[in-house]
Amino acid sequence: MNVFIIGLGLIGGSMAIDIKRANPSVRIFGIDTNQEHIQKALTLGFIDEASEMIDLKEAEVVIVSIPVNAALKVVPEVLDIVNDDALVFDVGSTKSLICSEVANHKKRRNFLATHPIAGTEFSGPNAAIEGLYNGKTNIVCEVEKTAFKLQERAMKIFQDLGMRIRYMEPKAHDKHIAYVSHLSHISSFMLGKTVIEKEKNERDIFDMAGSGFESTVRLAKSSPAMWAPIFEHNRENVIETLEEYIGNLLRFKELIEQNDFSSIYDEMANTNRIKEILAGISIKTN
């Protein structure tokens, strides 16, 4: 089998590593608009060969792992080029727009829309790691629109990566993911911004910040090139989550202003049950 990976960063690179590990005979071809990333991927050894879009006509599997705005343009181009037996899947964090974009493509049945819930705050080929997907969930949308034998080929790959599959409609995916992923990123970025603006003297942050701040602000290291298009694609849902989040913060602030610390206590006690939910996540991912 050959696998073409378009976009040699954290997500595509980590897939390459584990696909190769599970299937040593697979030949992995890398495509990236950034020549340094191609060289790096060759040096790190997670691709066997640099490649070009025109070569996709030979592809058996094409993984599109680039920012969601770029994927919107590139996926239809890929489908135009590949042959009738190729599997093409994307891994973007929004699913409605890409599914609409390819809805009427004559090779729609060659495409599978997926979102592996996995990643770190780092990016680029150097961020690619072994085992990133192991035990994680992969959300697959509109599976019925993909040819059955290509679904099977995809599932074999996801199984090799150690992923659990969950099927969802693109709209439901985008709505839920706004809460459990997109909002977390914004809350973290804005926390980082608020602290940096106030603490011009970084020495003060450095000395006083502990592991709690570090954990809460970790996602503010994430790539703007990846995240700005995600917020654009999921604009309506993200605005809704932000409105609810800001509303909750305003209410919390009002309770403090009113010296109602008994309600402040209750707000926190009610939210403590996130413990059980997170315990579930840990069981799932460990």
Next chain:
Amino acid sequence: MNVFIIGLGLIGGSMAIDIKRANPSVRIFGIDTNQEHIQKALTLGFIDEASEMIDLKEAEVVIVSIPVNAALKVVPEVLDIVNDDALVFDVGSTKSLICSEVANHKKRRNFLATHPIAGTEFSGPNAAIEGLYNGKTNIVCEVEKTAFKLQERAMKIFQDLGMRIRYMEPKAHDKHIAYVSHLSHISSFMLGKTVIEKEKNERDIFDMAGSGFESTVRLAKSSPAMWAPIFEHNRENVIETLEEYIGNLLRFKELIEQNDFSSIYDEMANTNRIKEILAGISIKTN
């Protein structure tokens, strides 16, 4: 030497463990209003003996590790009881009120106000762990108001715990800590609340949430009994940080509403330099 610890939770218990490790001959006495915590501390072995307030007249060192509202009442009572050579220090996350409360106490020179920047999201005696303070910062306020030989006794303990000392005025402490600690906790609690409210079906959170959400919402597991009094004590500063945080979130939402994703990109790119600040924290704590 003997050490009395009032409050046998994460903070006091972890201190007991490492003081004993560094000084096996020290005898550690535990005081807690919760009898189960005393029994647990005896079973875990981080205190040698259960004790009562009246016994504090024999104390050489008293550590007050209870919620800040309780400490405000208990520290003056402790100072009333202890002899003239005893060191009493608190470890609370706010420093202005406790320093004001003891300002005119006739044993003010027996007291040292400290805030070890260390902890986890867990609480109670079971949460006590070895090495919690190693490599962390301890903020010491109004050191000049403590008798010199008692400062020395305290510094020996902090050295045994592996802590770096930083001296600050109580007001400056409370202002900065609101940004790098108190705000993180509120952002995390409200993120947890927003997601729980929306996702009544926890199965959806469980399946779709990844390590990013887990990290950002981790602090929402923290103890309300500890945190409600902190917000009460640091009310003015916390309100100010919340206003700035909410302002930044509102601006981010407006940029999305205006489809100004180039500014959204810039906001995130500017905040990415939190990477270097966090790298500093990691170097410090590892």
